[in-house]
Amino acid sequence: MSRAYNFSAGPAALPEPVLRQAQQEMLEWRAAGASIVELSHRGPEFMAVAAEAEADLRRLVGVPDDYAVLFVGGGATTQQALIALNFAAAGQPADYVVTGHWGRTALRQAAPYVDLRIAASGEAEGFRDVPARADWRLSEDAAYVHITANETIHGVEFREAPDVGEVPLFADFSSSIASEPLDIARYGVVYAGAQKNLGPVGIGVVIVRRELLERAGQPRADIFDYRLQLAADSMLNTPPSWNWYMLGLTVKWMLAEGGVEEFALRSAAKSELLYREIDGSSGFYRNDVAAAARSRMNVPFFLHDAALDAPFLAAAREAGLIGLKGHRVLGGMRASIYNAMPVEGVRALTDFMQEFRRRHG
Amino acid sequence: MSRAYNFSAGPAALPEPVLRQAQQEMLEWRAAGASIVELSHRGPEFMAVAAEAEADLRRLVGVPDDYAVLFVGGGATTQQALIALNFAAAGQPADYVVTGHWGRTALRQAAPYVDLRIAASGEAEGFRDVPARADWRLSEDAAYVHITANETIHGVEFREAPDVGEVPLFADFSSSIASEPLDIARYGVVYAGAQKNLGPVGIGVVIVRRELLERAGQPRADIFDYRLQLAADSMLNTPPSWNWYMLGLTVKWMLAEGGVEEFALRSAAKSELLYREIDGSSGFYRNDVAAAARSRMNVPFFLHDAALDAPFLAAAREAGLIGLKGHRVLGGMRASIYNAMPVEGVRALTDFMQEFRRRHG
Numbered sequence: 001m002s003r004a005y006n007f008s009a010g011p012a013a014l015p016e017p018v019l020r021q022a023q024q025e026m027l028e029w030r031a032a033g034a035s036i037v038e039l040s041h042r043g044p045e046f047m048a049v050a051a052e053a054e055a056d057l058r059r060l061v062g063v064p065d066d067y068a069v070l071f072v073g074g075g076a077t078t079q080q081a082l083i084a085l086n087f088a089a090a091g092q093p094a095d096y097v098v099t100g101h102w103g104r105t106a107l108r109q110a111a112p113y114v115d116l117r118i119a120a121s122g123e124a125e126g127f128r129d130v131p132a133r134a135d136w137r138l139s140e141d142a143a144y145v146h147i148t149a150n151e152t153i154h155g156v157e158f159r160e161a162p163d164v165g166e167v168p169l170f171a172d173f174s175s176s177i178a179s180e181p182l183d184i185a186r187y188g189v190v191y192a193g194a195q196k197n198l199g200p201v202g203i204g205v206v207i208v209r210r211e212l213l214e215r216a217g218q219p220r221a222d223i224f225d226y227r228l229q230l231a232a233d234s235m236l237n238t239p240p241s242w243n244w245y246m247l248g249l250t251v252k253w254m255l256a257e258g259g260v261e262e263f264a265l266r267s268a269a270k271s272e273l274l275y276r277e278i279d280g281s282s283g284f285y286r287n288d289v290a291a292a293a294r295s296r297m298n299v300p301f302f303l304h305d306a307a308l309d310a311p312f313l314a315a316a317r318e319a320g321l322i323g324l325k326g327h328r329v330l331g332g333m334r335a336s337i338y339n340a341m342p343v344e345g346v347r348a349l350t351d352f353m354q355e356f357r358r359r360h361g
Numbered sequence: 362m363s364r365a366y367n368f369s370a371g372p373a374a375l376p377e378p379v380l381r382q383a384q385q386e387m388l389e390w391r392a393a394g395a396s397i398v399e400l401s402h403r404g405p406e407f408m409a410v411a412a413e414a415e416a417d418l419r420r421l422v423g424v425p426d427d428y429a430v431l432f433v434g435g436g437a438t439t440q441q442a443l444i445a446l447n448f449a450a451a452g453q454p455a456d457y458v459v460t461g462h463w464g465r466t467a468l469r470q471a472a473p474y475v476d477l478r479i480a481a482s483g484e485a486e487g488f489r490d491v492p493a494r495a496d497w498r499l500s501e502d503a504a505y506v507h508i509t510a511n512e513t514i515h516g517v518e519f520r521e522a523p524d525v526g527e528v529p530l531f532a533d534f535s536s537s538i539a540s541e542p543l544d545i546a547r548y549g550v551v552y553a554g555a556q557k558n559l560g561p562v563g564i565g566v567v568i569v570r571r572e573l574l575e576r577a578g579q580p581r582a583d584i585f586d587y588r589l590q591l592a593a594d595s596m597l598n599t600p601p602s603w604n605w606y607m608l609g610l611t612v613k614w615m616l617a618e619g620g621v622e623e624f625a626l627r628s629a630a631k632s633e634l635l636y637r638e639i640d641g642s643s644g645f646y647r648n649d650v651a652a653a654a655r656s657r658m659n660v661p662f663f664l665h666d667a668a669l670d671a672p673f674l675a676a677a678r679e680a681g682l683i684g685l686k687g688h689r690v691l692g693g694m695r696a697s698i699y700n701a702m703p704v705e706g707v708r709a710l711t712d713f714m715q716e717f718r719r720r721h722g
Contacts, residue, residue, distance in 0.1 A: 002394070
């Protein structure tokens with residue numbers, strides 16, 4: 001087949017112009033005599049690429065000057081351990097609001113290091129909503145409050161930053177960063193794996209209010225220390241330089257397309273198209289998430305008869321639509337519609353869903 | 362310029378056929394409808410790529426069945442912390458033999474977790490040799506003995522595995538893995554960042570004797586737990602899949618070229634050429650490492666007059682030779698001559714060095 005519409009949840013579709021540029025520069029980056037993946041991370045070429053990626057990311061996401069940006073290898077899950085190590089004293093309380101699978105994962109990374117407190121959880125209701133703010137039980141002495149801004153598997157999204165008072169709010173934005181304007185100042189830490197909205201797999205970013213870096217945290221290896229990483233320009237050890245370069249290309253593409261305001265419009269249009277198709281299918285398709293908490297990025301849905309799952313996936317592939325199989329935790333289907341997914345791709349999906357329903361309804 | 366001979370220490374030169382294949386597959390991997398960097402790590406395409414890379418790596422390096430192979434993001438420095446967390450009880454002694462900069466780095470990663478013991482160090486002598494085995498002070502109750510098989514900056518290499526008795530030997534092989542036959546059975550853990558001999562930056566491998574995974578280690582986040590990573594096929598979280606794919610291509614190229622026996626011959630030939638040029642230069646060039654400990658991978662050298670450093674680097678670049686600037690820790694020059702560097706590249710370098718010496722001698 002030629003390039004399909006790829007609804008994979010991450011690694012996910014990249015903008016085709018980004019892939020074409022990477023392809024063109026694969027043997028030699030500019031006149032450097034080598035590919036960017038072969039050049040020293042300390043050399044002038046990569047240092048320029050890295051600095052430009054940071055400047056562009058700051059512009060795209062709107063990162064205030066009193067926030068540092070770290071580029072990290074190892075993915076968002078690693079950061080879920082490192083935020084505890086860097087910002088909580090050993091055994092200090094930390095409040096977690098759990099709205100899906102990744103919030104639960106965050107608990108397991110922090111558990112050895114903090115007095116873990118579940119301030120609220122949607123688990124008993126099957127993660128179909130964000131627990132009402134009034135019902136959260138926050139601790140006054142918490143090191144931070146942690147939320148998962150968008151749950152990639154359960155398709156539950158915070159539509160605004162909750163007010164948590166004086167305790168800093170930490171948020172995993174892996175699957176929704178740069179999809180709409182974000183008021184970073186409302187957060188102490190925003191972190192994200194890049195492989196959904198920011199670029200390729202294998203790199204992540206941590207945006208942290210600088211004053212938080214004055215916290216002592218707890219004993220940890222140098223390589224786990226955000227302050228040392230910041231002092232070393234995120235190059236305490238060899239960074240994933242090709243991934244960083246690809247992130248830079250993707251961010252530049254997003255800026256050229258109109259930035260987060262434009263992607264907010266597109267995300268709204270794409271997700272509305274899809275939810276409308278699901279809700280208007282007379283129960284042939286189903287999404288169980290409360291309307292106000294539905295994710296604009298990840299749309300999990302179920303066919304009314306699970307026996308139709310395999311034929312649905314096979315026919316979708318035939319139609320040039322891939323990556324629709326739901327995560328094994330939930331089953332069913334999932335369409336991830338990040339920034340690199342054009343509206344046309346979602347329209348092709350909803351057209352296909354209508355046609356499939358006509359044939360099997 | 363067109364593609365130069367790239368002597369960068371890591372990220373380092375990749376085999377051109379590997380880059381060409383990656384270039385060709387950048388828009389679409391086989392008939393998958395997407396690039397490998399865009400496909401789900403849980404999908405059949407990437408799962409096959411990952412499994413094939415492991416099988417090929419096992420064959421290339423000669424990994425016995427009673428050893429597990431983990432593919433890890435985050436680089437070798439991260440593993441220096443994780444080996445302590447996974448294999449030492451909190452505060453248990455661990456013996457370190459320090460033969461250069463990266464051995465020193467290893468200390469800082471383990472320090473918070475073990476009773477750190479420097480069994481031997483070449484630091485007082487400027488890291489010009491491997492301390493004689495007879496002088497090591499090993500602890501009977503150590504969790505492990507750690508060495509850096511090849512020091513990328515100081516150019517000091519263990520030419521054989523030291524006998525450390527019953528305590529398992531852990532070795533950082535980042536810059537020499539797959540450069541010659543390796544008796545894995547002599548080691549408890551062999552770990553390496555891939556960006557030198559194994560492929561691209563942004564991924565590493567940990568080869569571990571399975572019985573060691575029965576050790577309790579000490580409290581740690583799930584994501585830091587080798588047992589959990591192994592149970593999840595190194596996909597406890599989203600792995601750096603493109604980097605893994607590139608590692609696979611590079612390993613396949615090495616197998617096709619003749620495997621580690623062939624690269625041992627090439628490495629011997631390349632390093633001999635270079636050391637002969639240095640030693641025969643009547644002091645114009647200088648390498649201070651004891652002959653028996655000289656690295657076959659990284660050859661640091663100094664010009665007799667540091668004022669010639671900048672002209673040397675500029676003229677080298679003119680001649681299509683890049684990445685020769687020494688690490689800031691040592692200064693001077695460094696030629697890294699990993700598996701992807703052909704003998705012709707080293708010959709071009711020695712020709713250039715002779716010519717430069719004639720002009721400036």
